[in-house]
Amino acid sequence: MNSPLLHELCEPFLGLLGTWKGTGEGHYPSIKSFEYLEEATFAHVGKPFISYGQKTRDLVTNVPLHSESGYIRPQGEYLAELVLAQPSGIIEIHTGSIEFTENACVIYFESIDVRLTPSAKEVTQVSRLIKIEGDTLSYDVSMAAVGEPFQHHLKAVLKRQT
Numbered sequence: 001m002n003s004p005l006l007h008e009l010c011e012p013f014l015g016l017l018g019t020w021k022g023t024g025e026g027h028y029p030s031i032k033s034f035e036y037l038e039e040a041t042f043a044h045v046g047k048p049f050i051s052y053g054q055k056t057r058d059l060v061t062n063v064p065l066h067s068e069s070g071y072i073r074p075q076g077e078y079l080a081e082l083v084l085a086q087p088s089g090i091i092e093i094h095t096g097s098i099e100f101t102e103n104a105c106v107i108y109f110e111s112i113d114v115r116l117t118p119s120a121k122e123v124t125q126v127s128r129l130i131k132i133e134g135d136t137l138s139y140d141v142s143m144a145a146v147g148e149p150f151q152h153h154l155k156a157v158l159k160r161q162t
């Protein structure tokens with residue numbers, strides 16, 4: 001089967017498509033800092049969204065850690081929505097934008113709502129900054145959670161897989 005044409009609304013996000021692997025580190029005042037391995041995939045089916053999934057493992061013990069999946073929904077004019085679900089019972093709803101500089105593409109999402117299953121830990125705000133420079137994708141995630149003020153939780157650097 002021929003691969004579908006990228007939907008025109010997804011064109012600004014072309015550089016994200018594919019599979020990325022690398023390492024990251026996380027911290028928060030209420031937990032022990034950790035390092036992780038990550039694999040993330042962004043894909044399209046020709047419709048006006050990009051599907052996203054990632055899974056992580058502890059860098060030292062290889063035990064599975066966080067995973068998540070969702071969709072980027074481009075809205076034109078370099079704007080986009082993001083919806084994400086986590087097995088920890090957290091649902092993130094964001095709006096954001098994509099910007100191009102001479103060497104990089106920068107995508108920034110800020111949550112407009114975070115919903116929780118009854119047993120999920122409390123998270124009230126999340127932001128995600130993604131930067132693509134050639135075959136390197138780096139990101140930062142910040143959050144307000146478990147009564148702590150909004151602050152950094154994760155940073156990672158991934159390489160494009162061919």
Ligand code: HEM
Nearest residue numbers: 026030031034036056065066121122123126141143145146
């Ligand atoms: C690469 C992605 C991520 C990894 C590897 C990761 C890893 C971890 C680890 C190892 C912990 C401590 C152990 C635990 O309680 O399970 C933790 C705690 C937590 N994470 Fe993350 N996390 C990730 C993404 C996220 C995201 C996107 C959110 C929220 C939007 C989030 C929210 C939390 C919360 C609320 C806690 C509990 C803090 C506490 O109990 O004091 N994490 N994370």
